[in-house]
Amino acid sequence: MNFRILFFFLIGCTVQQSNISAYTTIKEERSYADPPTGSWVTNGVITPLDQEMRNFYIRNADGAIEVLLGRNAKVGLQSRVQRGGFEARRVEFEMGDKQFSYKSPKNLYVKRTFKDADAIRKWEERDRRPIMDGKLYVGPISDQIPTPGKPWIAGKFIRENGRFMDVQIGEEVFQIGTQGHDGQHRIMGLLSQKDIKPFVQQAFVHGKMEGDVFHASEVCLRMLEDSKTKDDPTLGRYLLIGDSISGNYDKALRTALKGKLNIYHPPTNCGPVRKGVENIVQWLGAYDQPGLGWDVISFNFGQWDSANTKARYQEDLEKVITELKKTKAKLIFVTTTPIPGGYPRPGKLGPDNKATGRVQKTMERFINPWALEVMSRHPEIEICDQHALISNEKFYATWLKKAGFHKKGENNPYGDLHIGGLLGEPVGRQLARKVLDVLGREEEPLCSHGLVSNDLDPKRQRSATKDIDVDDFSDLLESDQRLRNYRR
Numbered sequence: 001m002n003f004r005i006l007f008f009f010l011i012g013c014t015v016q017q018s019n020i021s022a023y024t025t026i027k028e029e030r031s032y033a034d035p036p037t038g039s040w041v042t043n044g045v046i047t048p049l050d051q052e053m054r055n056f057y058i059r060n061a062d063g064a065i066e067v068l069l070g071r072n073a074k075v076g077l078q079s080r081v082q083r084g085g086f087e088a089r090r091v092e093f094e095m096g097d098k099q100f101s102y103k104s105p106k107n108l109y110v111k112r113t114f115k116d117a118d119a120i121r122k123w124e125e126r127d128r129r130p131i132m133d134g135k136l137y138v139g140p141i142s143d144q145i146p147t148p149g150k151p152w153i154a155g156k157f158i159r160e161n162g163r164f165m166d167v168q169i170g171e172e173v174f175q176i177g178t179q180g181h182d183g184q185h186r187i188m189g190l191l192s193q194k195d196i197k198p199f200v201q202q203a204f205v206h207g208k209m210e211g212d213v214f215h216a217s218e219v220c221l222r223m224l225e226d227s228k229t230k231d232d233p234t235l236g237r238y239l240l241i242g243d244s245i246s247g248n249y250d251k252a253l254r255t256a257l258k259g260k261l262n263i264y265h266p267p268t269n270c271g272p273v274r275k276g277v278e279n280i281v282q283w284l285g286a287y288d289q290p291g292l293g294w295d296v297i298s299f300n301f302g303q304w305d306s307a308n309t310k311a312r313y314q315e316d317l318e319k320v321i322t323e324l325k326k327t328k329a330k331l332i333f334v335t336t337t338p339i340p341g342g343y344p345r346p347g348k349l350g351p352d353n354k355a356t357g358r359v360q361k362t363m364e365r366f367i368n369p370w371a372l373e374v375m376s377r378h379p380e381i382e383i384c385d386q387h388a389l390i391s392n393e394k395f396y397a398t399w400l401k402k403a404g405f406h407k408k409g410e411n412n413p414y415g416d417l418h419i420g421g422l423l424g425e426p427v428g429r430q431l432a433r434k435v436l437d438v439l440g441r442e443e444e445p446l447c448s449h450g451l452v453s454n455d456l457d458p459k460r461q462r463s464a465t466k467d468i469d470v471d472d473f474s475d476l477l478e479s480d481q482r483l484r485n486y487r488r
Contacts, residue, residue: 023062025278026209039113040208045224045282048198056196058203058214060281067205067214075195076135076188078181078204078222086136087160108157109141110134110167110176117148130164130175138189143169182268186220199286200224222267224285231262236295238435239329240265241276241283243303245337248419252428256446257435261295272304273316280323287327294329296435298384302336302367303417307350307357310370317374321381330438333375334431335387336363339417342404358405358417363387372488383488384434386427390419392486395473399423399464413463422456422465425449426476426483433483449477 026042042065044058049066057064086108112134114120123131123146136157144154153176155169164175180186181204196203202224207216231237238261240246240253246265254263266283270276276283276299287293299320305313324331344359355366368387375381390396402414419427429446436444454460456470476482 023065023209025060025062026065026214039206040214041204041206042214043202043204043282045285046196046198046201046203046221047286056198056203058205059286061278065214066212067203067216067219069193069219070207070215070217073193073207073216074137074139074188074218075191075193076186076218076220077190078184078186078220080183081185081187083160086157086165107140109137109139109154110157110165110178111137111141111144111152111154112176113152114146116151120146120148120151128174130177132163132177133180134165134167134176134178135180135186135188136165136178138187145169181222184222188218188220191221195221199289199292202282224267224282231291233291235260235262236439237262237264237293239284239294239297241270241297241299242334243269243271243300244418245303246270246300246334249424249428249431252425252449253432255448255450256429256432258447260436260441260444260447270299270301272308273301273313273320275304276301276320277316280320284323284327287329294327296330296332296439297324297327298332298334298431298435299324300334300336302363302371303358305355305367306339306359306362307354308367309352309354310366311353313355313367313370314374317371321374321378331378331381332384332431332434332438333371333381334384335368335371337386337417337419337427338363338390338400340399340403340414341401342412342414343417344405364391382434382438384431385486385488386430388486389427389430389483393426393476395426395465395468395476396423398467403464415462415464421462422451422468422473425451426473429477430483430486433480434487437484445480451477 023042025044026040028040042058042060044060044065047057047059047064049055049057055066055068057066112131114123123129141154143156144150144152146153153169153174155167155174158166158168158173160166161175163179164177167174167176178185196219200223202222204220204222205214205216206218207214209215238257240250240263242265247269250265257263266279268279270283284294285292301317301320321331339358339360339362341360346359346361346365347356350356356362364387372383375383390400399414399419402412403416404412404414406412406416415423429449432446436442436446456468456473458466458468458470461468
């Protein structure tokens with residue numbers, strides 16, 4: 001048994017076979033690229049290997065993968081940057097508990113690699129339209145118009161142009177977007193090897209796989225934990241997993257639990273359950289490390305799975321639950337909110353027994369029953385039934401009836417399937433109540449919702465809440481019994 005295998009054994013990890021097919025998270029990014037031998041990409045939670053951090057592990061759905069930094073490997077940041085920051089040559093961001101304000105060099109450079117010659121040809125046929133998936137570099141890069149032998153475009157950053165960067169190459173100016181995963185910018189060379197920190201960062205690595213070791217030419221770092229909240233070590237830790245609907249009630253949830261728990265959300269729209277399978281290890285972070293465990297986790301996958309099949313949806317949900325259980329946290333499944341009446345009427349199951357998509361009653365007929373069937377096999381998982389609360393409380397009646405699909409060029413004044421503004425308040429507090437209850441804190445009251453008279457004034461409401469009964473709505477927010485009515 002060699003040292004590497006022994007090391008994996010000692011830390012309880014499984015060594016994969018020495019071929020790329022054994023690693024489902026490692027994918028060929030381009031058929032040929034810079035370097036010409038091909039480029040491979042993967043990502044995962046950083047865990048340490050040696051003292052100098054020239055080698056480290058990333059942990060993801062494959063288990064543990066050893067990463068070796070090449071001699072000239074570039075280390076970058078993956079983060080959201082305020083608009084105008086690049087023009088001002090000042091990049092402000094957070095790394096852990098530290099605030100950074102980086103004065104970048106006078107000249108920044110943009111590079112974007114094409115998949116193959118066919119991709120270059122299509123781009124040229126479309127009159128060199130703006131393209132996405134570029135990267136910013138703080139070190140100089142030679143001007144380059146893509147060719148089959150050198151399939152990348154590169155030049156000097158001039159100015160921000162909406163979602164794109166104006167990039168000068170010779171006498172021409174091209175538009176290249178530098179936002180990548182979750183709409184975050186990749187800024188290569190901004191950081192150094194010493195900025196690689198285990199357990200609190202996710203690494204996006206580019207390079208190639210040789211045997212069981214990933215040789216990285218580029219590493220982009222992203223903080224795993226949501227910067228909205230800083231840990232209070234006297235409080236428990238709560239992870240909220242959900243799509244944009246969870247963003248709708250995020251404020252109400254945090255308000256109700258202020259000072260009671262440290263609350264985190266993965267730095268992404270968690271989307272469909274397939275995305276959960278691929279990313280759950282990263283979202284959970286290094287929960288086995290002191291101070292990074294989870295006391296309670298709530299999760300939902302539904303709106304993005306509206307055209308999934310029962311077999312695939314349930315199989316993937318089981319895979320996510322397997323990883324969630326490893327944390328030993330209290331688990332809460334949140335049912336998927338209804339699709340309102342402005343969407344198309346329901347039909348029959350589609351081809352391959354797929355659910356009917358984003359139409360009325362898809363969640364009621366398919367997604368929620370499929371999910372609850374899985375949860376019945378895991379009785380320790382509690383249910384927060386947001387679908388039932390919205391379906392039965394009169395506060396939502398107008399939204400349920402009239403909100404709907406936004407046709408191109410039109411705007412439905414009642415909104416769409418999202419529950420923004422006041423619509424998010426009851427479900428946020430409902431979930432907050434459930435979180436405290438599963439932690440054995442049933443007698444502990446929620447914090448005040450903080451809404452003032454102007455917030456509840458019927459004359460100031462949007463179309464979806466214009467018929468608000470203020471007294472009934474206030475009672476819904478403040479009555480533990482009503483919030484608990486919708487439990488399974």
